[in-house]
Amino acid sequence: MPQEKRMNRRTFLQNTAALSAGALVFPSIIPATALGKDGAVAPSDRIVLGCIGVGGMGTGNMRGFLEMDDVRVAAVCDVDANHLKNAKTIVDRHYQNKDCRKYHDFRELIARKDIDAISLATPDHWHAIPVIAAAESGKDIYGEKPLSHCLAEGRAMCDAVKRYNRVWQTGSWQRSVANFRFACELVRNGRIGKVHTVHVGLPSGHSVGGTKKDLIIQDPPDELDYDFWLGPAFYRPYFPARTHWNWRWQLDFGGGQLLDWVGHHVDIAHWGLGMDYDAPVEVEGTGEFPPDGPWDSPVRYRIHALYRNGVRMVIAGGYEDIKMGSKWIGEDGWVWVKRGDIDAEPKSLLKEKFGPGDIRIYKSTDHHRNFIDCVKSRAETITPCEIAHHSQTPGHLGQIAMVLGRKIRFNPETETIVDDLTANQMLRTPMRSPWHI
């Protein structure tokens, strides 16, 4: 029986997502009133949204959704009462009422049947648990990058989103910006010939916010439920710079500059290569970890990844030869792109125009809008969960290779590291009781 043959992850992806990734999707808007609940669209004219994690980024996303007439932000959730109060004020002021509900515990927000979708912007160690719970509850999800805190959590999130047919948009918003799309179309259409190497430049060091006194261990403030904030992560005593913003420099909660940024520039690199669903087969890397101080993520790093088609990717932070952004190097030239800038060789590529005979990739000009449109049409967003997972994978593998100090070989189909028990153990981080996925 042909169907009885083993269906590995690659086969599955080829059977499903690859089609929509290659196609240009124009989500069509359906009047939301026409859709029933588990068709996942609101019973009213609007998509009802709950926002979990309303610090800086979460509030920014929330403001984006507030601007849309067909979205209603109905609830906000945070373990910091100050964040919560601020977010409710913004929402209530916008709608000129006092209807926005505050939640301390994301499970209560997710349990609300009238909420269609959530916007999630919690620290990385708090991504997988609420995402899986939201997917199981039938919510669509706009989730911040990096997708996951470790590779296994990313896989579990993708499986849940797939299993429950949820619409997912990752906050990798560079895909909705014209110069990134143009650069990728140049590469996809062979304007630089066959690509053999990609350079991905990311920031180095730690962009630390706060003052020295914020590093002094002390009791958590009353407004913060610190134990809930730690959640599945190991206990560590509180100091103010432990949490908001600076969590990303601590590997228990984030992944340093490397993981913070792979979801942008590796994501774009994959997009240009047409390898949204691919992952490297060999990864090695060196990292310089701070030997002292509160932060333990690498301050300088260089990762070399090899893909099965022979493409080599160098991901680096703190090396002058790898410029910030994504650079594809082909047999006939190169293209480099970052926020607000693009360059190419030959220069004439920068004036290139594409006609209908050229490959045109998915076009979105508004990342938040693209999510809402797809919630209504059930079409694939520009950055679905599976793509974000694959964008993240070289970062996770690079981190493991750096810590182990050796080359690792990866099987993209089974998502396991080949012949390396220790490295495989590091694909997943145990969670502090009672949390689990």
Added chain:
Amino acid sequence: MEINTMRRKWRIRVGIAAVIVAVLTGFALGQAAKGTEPASKIMDRLESALAKAADYDFGSSRVCLSEIEQIVQIVLNSPGLKESVEKRFIAFLRSDATIAGKQFICRKLSVVGSGASVPELSRMLKSEETYDMALYALTRIPSSRADRVLRERIPKVSGRFRLGLVNALGYRRDSKAVSLLETLIGEDPETTGAALSALGHIATPEAAEVLARVMEEADGPVRIEAMNAYLKYADRLVEDGRIEQALTIYRRFAVPDRVRAAALTGMIHARPGDARKIILETLRGDDSRMKTVALGHLSRCVRIENLKKIAKERNRLESHNQVQLLTALGVRGDRSVLPLVVEAVESEDEAVRVAAVKALAFLGDATTVDLLARLAAGEGVECEAARESLDRIHGEEVDEKIVNMLAGSDPEIRVELLRSMGERVMRSGIDTVLAYTRNSDRRVRVQAVRTAGLIAAPERLPDVIDALVRAESEPERQEGEKAIVAVARNIEDQENQARDILAAMPNVTVPETRASMLHVLGWIGDSNGLPVVRKSLDSDDPVIRKAGIKAMSDWPNSAPMEDLWRVAQAEGQKVDGVLSLRGYIGLVRRDRERPNEEKVGLYRKAFDLAKGLEEKRLVLSALGENRSLAALEMAGTIMDTPDLQPEAEVAVFQVARRIWRDHPGESAGLLEKVVEKTDNEELRAEAEDLIGRIREEM
């Protein structure tokens, strides 16, 4: 979440120092990793580091921990040392070392530990203080002794201590834990949920049997949790190739909706070859929600061929499902359904019509050009979608059809066809397009010029210039200017980009057209054009003089700066003088080559010359971008001018934010003045924050 775009109130500069220390450490590690360090020396280093780690507490120096991390990395690449290091770690855990030190060692044991570590970790499970760290290590250590310890401990504990053990067994996929976990179902909701989830992860037939029983017997949330876990098991069966067993499970699910939807998803993934049949059956049923799920798969599942049967179901579907169907048909790009999609363009439902038109972008061909052009020229809701589809439909014959249609079409449709020729980059159609720049209808002429700007090669620039010369109205001239600039900029030699324009100018007598050509020279900025622009400043015709000033103001470098200054000085408050001064300020502002201090000197000149408040405000706005002490001081002095105080305060803040690290005293001093004087509450708060930050660092 990207880091550079977030607003930060304060920051500590530790990155550079950390990099330096890390580089040095990295060097030392490199030496050891090369295997040049004898084992005895490594163990000595470990002893020394562990002795210090025994006193480590949260918040104190991590240097000893970093040393241990380096040694662990060496050990992981030199297996001979692993056993000795593990023994030392176990001894450390038995010692009276600090809790923080033990937590760190447990993390390391989770990657270097073996069954030998299990007894000590098991002992630590019994203490509330060391439970989490021991469980962390036990969860990862690849030894059946760890499984046994976890199982044996479960009956002896409760609450979060039991939950952690249950979760760990699920994480480890311990098949021997199934019966134990079954006994926990029905206890408190958290324990029941954890046990069901663990069984879903374990995913053996025995675990599945337990889950199936719970599904039969339980109700409410417990039943749903069991279903979710059971679906995980079915998904794993599909991955393992045991499709029939998986299908049996998927078929069992009837309620609730979301689980049923997941089951339908599972069935399609399990048998992608049957996807068409499953989708058809679902569409012919009467469950609108499941239709939504099925149609979601239609756009994603590769192995669906012959879509006609599915497409023919459209009329039976509700409007929103029709939209989904048409969107999916478009994504799939199977042109056999084209007639059915064209039929949908006639639908009475607005949303369905738009979806059909959008789908034509992928399915359309030469036969749909007429339809799309008509819709694009119309006023219906489909108009924008029709334009986009017309621009994207594939095929040589499509281009040919567009050109052929031009001659016999109404002006409105002709405009759309010409517009699309530009978007489709139909360079071979340039002669046709240029011919339409002479059309009797102004709308057609304007669009033809616009399209020429998009597709004309540099050698056709004289033809595009000719279109401008013939222009009869301001909109035509404006389009002509843009088109000429677009084409001229494609000339490789930048010093030759104005050549054709300069050649054409002597024959141009209409002032408005000459003015347009001067504008073009300004945007291009070819130095060969500058003498002509200069000469225009001496013209008696105000239209030409104004065009010359505009051209100089738009110049891409500072070459005409002195010319503008002379006019500004000579003409003062007259229109030419004011426009020249504004242009001058703009050129200084955009000059990337000039040092900041020198720019401030020029701003000072402009500020002193300006009579109007608008020009003075323009200077303040430019000052705010300047990164120099001179800019700060100039903005600071203007704060005393009542009419300009608000703008000057903002400029002071903007400059201070850029230079305070180099000039903390001066920045803080003027910021305090802002705080004291300003009526702008937001600015005051920002300034106070910045003052606080400066004082922290001073």
